[in-house]
Amino acid sequence: MASYVRSWLSSQLPILSTMETPQITESPPIEDDDDADTVKGEDDDDDMPPAFPALNSAQRMTSGPTVTVPRILTDSDLMPPPPLPSLVSRRPGVPSSSSSLAVPTSLAVPPATTKPPKKVSRKVALAPGHGPLDWANLKKSGADLRGVDSLMRIPMSVLKQHNKRDDAWSAFNGKVYNITSYIPYHPGGEKELLRVAGRDGSKLFALTHAWVNLDYMLDACLVGFLVPDS
Numbered sequence: 001m002a003s004y005v006r007s008w009l010s011s012q013l014p015i016l017s018t019m020e021t022p023q024i025t026e027s028p029p030i031e032d033d034d035d036a037d038t039v040k041g042e043d044d045d046d047d048m049p050p051a052f053p054a055l056n057s058a059q060r061m062t063s064g065p066t067v068t069v070p071r072i073l074t075d076s077d078l079m080p081p082p083p084l085p086s087l088v089s090r091r092p093g094v095p096s097s098s099s100s101l102a103v104p105t106s107l108a109v110p111p112a113t114t115k116p117p118k119k120v121s122r123k124v125a126l127a128p129g130h131g132p133l134d135w136a137n138l139k140k141s142g143a144d145l146r147g148v149d150s151l152m153r154i155p156m157s158v159l160k161q162h163n164k165r166d167d168a169w170s171a172f173n174g175k176v177y178n179i180t181s182y183i184p185y186h187p188g189g190e191k192e193l194l195r196v197a198g199r200d201g202s203k204l205f206a207l208t209h210a211w212v213n214l215d216y217m218l219d220a221c222l223v224g225f226l227v228p229d230s
């Protein structure tokens, strides 16, 4: 493409070099004729258009007398291309750190891990109708989930008696909840939750999932507050 343009420009050079600035000839001054009705040139058949740009225009003042033709650069005038990299020393794969082509450590792709994730979910498949939303709906339904008329002061000896699947109380951070109705809704499974039935489950809960908002999830199951045995 470049060579084509170059050869075309070369072919135009003779034409361009022969071009000269058009000679501007001043039209003869208009004679002040006494006869105002006479139209100048009516009889002369003078169809010459007026000079453009005007003879005294700034454009004429600034334009040079000759047309400058840009010089066509030959291949030897141009900057030479960079040398080709030696293909002999090239190896497939990631360049080594000693190579100048090595990717900086900060930009390198982190190494892929083949180790399985350490933490495996211990969540269980809940029975149909026992998902988190079902539990939220049960709480809202107004069903009695406490099993007691009013909040009580509960000593440890009393808490211990409620350790069955169908009557399970558990203490978390000083609050005692009747967890019986929550058991089938627990994502970690019934077995895990029953470990804290009749006991203080604060430590086990914190170790398993401290991020779970227990107070909100079990607010409808609160039965009282843990007090020391008298």
Ligand code: HEM
Residues within 6 Å of the ligand: 120, 121, 122, 123, 124, 179, 182, 186, 187, 188, 189, 192, 193, 195, 196, 201, 204, 205, 208, 209, 212, 214, 217, 218
């Ligand atoms: C009554 C109090 C408890 C509530 C309200 C509760 C609530 C939950 C919730 C919401 C999850 C799902 C967490 C998630 O999606 O990341 C869960 C998972 C679990 N819970 Fe509980 N939990 C309670 C007590 C316990 C206790 C005392 C234990 C252990 C003895 C336990 C063991 C587990 C386990 C093992 C999981 C599965 C964690 C996993 O994803 O691997 N939970 N629990």
